[in-house]
Amino acid sequence: MDLMLECIDLKFQYRNKIVFAHISFQALPGRFCAILGRNGSGKTTLIHCLNHILNPLSGRILVQGRDMASFGRNDIARTISLLPQEQIDIFPYRVLDVVVMGRAPFLKMAARPGEKDYAIAEKALRQLNAQDLSLRNFNRISGGERQIVLLARCLAQAAPIMLLDEPTNHLDFNHQHHLLSSMGRLCREKGISVVAAMHDPNLAAMFADDVIMIKDGRVMAKGVKEKVMTEENISTLYDMDIRKVGRKAETFFSPRDIFLNCRL
């Protein structure tokens, strides 16, 4: 298997505060890799570093063996797409016009998207069963529908690596599962490597292939889900006593004592 994305000894700091250091991992094509950690553990910062939206203080990011420092912004955007966490609603753009923005890295500076680009955007919406949304106002659809639309924009961007920043925040149960299972399916069908910062270990247990756990700015554990997601690891990661229930594919993590055992 060839490597898609590899980061070596990544370090980042805001002013004097080190957010994380010595982060090294690999993401493989066709595999869904979840990054787990508590709030403020630097998951979003790491995702932004992988995309060079933020510049790491030291360390290297290799994309298919090439150092990303040598990439221009457009080259990065053609290789890596991002499903952002922030929700901006400003002008009432049509959904299709939001999806077609994914074609930007392929267009000249002063060009506007042509028929071919709109066709790609429509196809991306169809792949997610969201073609009915295409003429709706992006500001007036639900939060879950918006995430699907932004995922369609990532597909229109046609990058072999996809970063998701807490993609299921604020989504209802149905949308969480719809989004992540579409994601997993596309990742396997198209051989995309997906790296997703996630909050819910149960969703990661259900949809991810590999898991990276980040605690106190270090990689606490990484590897194949089945090996890494143990009661001990999850308990240490979230600073609470957690037990595993169910078996095999239907594994859930639940606090051992729901009321008493939470240490902040």
Added chain:
Amino acid sequence: MRHPLSTRSLVLLLTAVLMVSFILSVSSGRVPIRFSDMIRMASNFFQNPEGALMSKDLVFLWVRLPRCLMAVLAGSSLAVTGAVYQALFRNPLVSPDILGVSAGCTFGAALGLVLPFNSMYLVHFLSFGFGLMAVALSMGLARVISIKPVIILVLAGMVVMSFFNALLMVVKYFSDPYDELPSIIYWVMGSLSRITWDNVLVLAPFAAAGIFLFILLGFRLNILSMGDIQARSLGMNPSFFRVILIAASSFMVAVCVATCGQIAWIGLVIPHLARTLAGPEHERMIPVSALLGGIFLLLADSLARTLSSAEIPVGIITALTGAPVFAWFMFRNRSSGWI
């Protein structure tokens, strides 16, 4: 969400409206000039360029024509820069004054009016210079602070704006209350009554280049309005585009304010009207904004000239009409999710 008119037909329609308004505007005023007069002047010009001109011809050529051209250019410039700023700052309530360009221009003009040289060129030059300086200060300040670029830029603009407003008060306080103070006050109200061909020839290249640039970058503006993180993830460098777009806008607005004074509301209201007609995508709404801005200021200036025997400052008319129009837009767009 589909708009009844395609952008192309909307642009053609508005171009026709602009042309009709232009002819109406040129012909109305204290000295009425009929369409037949214009044709006679044009044919005289081609057959006998050295021939003597009638007083009507002089009014038309040296007063009316530059003034109406200026109204179109300034209206378009203010409207498109407003549209660009609203996208850059991701805020529908932003107008081109936000970085202090108008405050700087007004202070510069007031300074020029109280200085002893009594030259209109000096007034324009100081106004233009201080307008650009205000924007440069805002951007410099935001750069030094360098976190959350967009919000800090707005706050830096407020700081600079307040500072130049304070300086303006200093100038007003020390000016001669019988002669200089009224001229400063009239200047601030905004008027096209002193426009000459020189002013038109200065603004024209800036306006043309700026509008052309904004139309070309329309699709990029859509992406910039989604926020820096998304813009970067889509392969753009938002800081670079901000500098380019703000610099181009500031030159356009500084020339407008330095020559016409403060003309309120166009930069805020016209982009909203354009969005309502053409949709929010900038590649469609920027040309529509330019045309609407030109038409609006042209008509407002015609009213300013013809409503009473004395000239009303056009800034009063744009503000009086702009405010209720804006209120109507807020009502009209209340369910589209951006206010």
